[in-house]
Amino acid sequence: MVPKQIKKVIKIFSDFPTVGERTATRFALYLLGLDEKSVKEICDSLVSLKKEIKLCSFCFNPFTPLKDENICLICRDKKREQTLCVVERETDLWRMEETKKYQGLYFILGGEIDFLKENPLGKLRVEELKKRVEGLKPKEIILALNPTRDGILTMDFIAKILKPLACGEQSRTIKITRLGRGLPTGGEIEYADEETIEKALEGRR
Amino acid sequence: MVPKQIKKVIKIFSDFPTVGERTATRFALYLLGLDEKSVKEICDSLVSLKKEIKLCSFCFNPFTPLKDENICLICRDKKREQTLCVVERETDLWRMEETKKYQGLYFILGGEIDFLKENPLGKLRVEELKKRVEGLKPKEIILALNPTRDGILTMDFIAKILKPLACGEQSRTIKITRLGRGLPTGGEIEYADEETIEKALEGRR
Numbered sequence: 001m002v003p004k005q006i007k008k009v010i011k012i013f014s015d016f017p018t019v020g021e022r023t024a025t026r027f028a029l030y031l032l033g034l035d036e037k038s039v040k041e042i043c044d045s046l047v048s049l050k051k052e053i054k055l056c057s058f059c060f061n062p063f064t065p066l067k068d069e070n071i072c073l074i075c076r077d078k079k080r081e082q083t084l085c086v087v088e089r090e091t092d093l094w095r096m097e098e099t100k101k102y103q104g105l106y107f108i109l110g111g112e113i114d115f116l117k118e119n120p121l122g123k124l125r126v127e128e129l130k131k132r133v134e135g136l137k138p139k140e141i142i143l144a145l146n147p148t149r150d151g152i153l154t155m156d157f158i159a160k161i162l163k164p165l166a167c168g169e170q171s172r173t174i175k176i177t178r179l180g181r182g183l184p185t186g187g188e189i190e191y192a193d194e195e196t197i198e199k200a201l202e203g204r205r
Numbered sequence: 206m207v208p209k210q211i212k213k214v215i216k217i218f219s220d221f222p223t224v225g226e227r228t229a230t231r232f233a234l235y236l237l238g239l240d241e242k243s244v245k246e247i248c249d250s251l252v253s254l255k256k257e258i259k260l261c262s263f264c265f266n267p268f269t270p271l272k273d274e275n276i277c278l279i280c281r282d283k284k285r286e287q288t289l290c291v292v293e294r295e296t297d298l299w300r301m302e303e304t305k306k307y308q309g310l311y312f313i314l315g316g317e318i319d320f321l322k323e324n325p326l327g328k329l330r331v332e333e334l335k336k337r338v339e340g341l342k343p344k345e346i347i348l349a350l351n352p353t354r355d356g357i358l359t360m361d362f363i364a365k366i367l368k369p370l371a372c373g374e375q376s377r378t379i380k381i382t383r384l385g386r387g388l389p390t391g392g393e394i395e396y397a398d399e400e401t402i403e404k405a406l407e408g409r410r
Contacts (some may be wrong), residue, residue, distance in 0.1 A: 001301045001303065002299055003258055003267060003268060003269045004256045004269070005250070005253050005257050005258050006254065006267060007248065008250050008254075009250050009251065009254050012250055014230075016235055017228075017232070017235050018228055018231065019230045023222075023223055025296060026222045026223065027221055027222070028254065029267075029294070030221055030222050031251060031254060031255070032253075032255070032258060032260075032267055033253060033390075036255045036256070039251055039254075039255045040252070042217050043248035043251055043252060044249065045213050045214050045217055046211070046214060046236060046244055046248055047245070048210050048215075049210045049211065049214050049233065049236060049244075050236070050237070050239075050241045051241070052208075052210050052213065052239060053208055053210050055237075059400065062208060062211060062234075062237055062385055063208060064209070064210065065209045067340075076279050084278050089234070090234055091230060091234075094206050094207055097206045111316045125325060140264065146326065151284065164227065166206060190333055
């Protein structure tokens, strides 16, 4: 009943994150309702996304190279502090940059450890991170993953792996830190969970 | 911070049904993580979706024409009963066909009336439906929209519009019906709402 071209597009969208078959079907029918020109424009945008965007070899943030640079503007900025902030995703980096509160460099890990998978490290850029730390020798590494269960486990794991590099005899010591925890601004104590209150008490000043 | 190519793709996906900016961003980063060949394949599928699929001029179901037909296989099937089942969406038609319990013809209305909009009829194919009824002169029109508030209002509206056509003096009378309502198979009386129980009582046999 469903034409094979529609089935194929449903299959494609079902592979998108957070999308099930039902939503994928809605997407396919939505595209079918657009005119041919709009679909062509969408495709052009997807192709130029892949063609014109590179991942920075240092931090893995997507950027538009002017010529054939492999390093993004942030990583090339000599005025940046030599600290390395490890985040999970591109959007974490973007959010931190928006706030203009951090002046150092970044590294996008690409996810969290998933202990339920056969290969828990998945596509995490652990080797790339080690190489970057060895090359940069930052004065501080800030582990800025989300303080969720998986995020914390991942930070523990990363900290363990980076320790030998951070304390190597030849190199000066690298400090490994994590973002402070406590009540979020605007948060209400009444609704804060136990651990948040505990951390807020510990971090009081 | 976010490259313009990524921003553009986020904008594109934000226009998809049910997708907000956050999900659109995930989609863009997902595509960025695919290799160039996969993105090319996705684009090819989207283009052939638009190129190879036509909407049937009678029922508006998407189909793959073999040559340059404008009418789908269902509408061309002479063995089909001359009843016209009006559904909201393509997926409703597909579901009904799957069950093999209906042997007549269809018409996809394309939505429900949205009374909160400036143009409540939106893209509903009301004129096309009138034309189809006049041309086909079916012995029965089944209004098979979802029995939600908006669906019921839309069926009331459609019934009112079709009435003059159905009772015209020159033409034989066309019956206008709706799907039976009551408890769904497997449903539990304990959890049924008031109206469902009322309709189930009315429809008892």
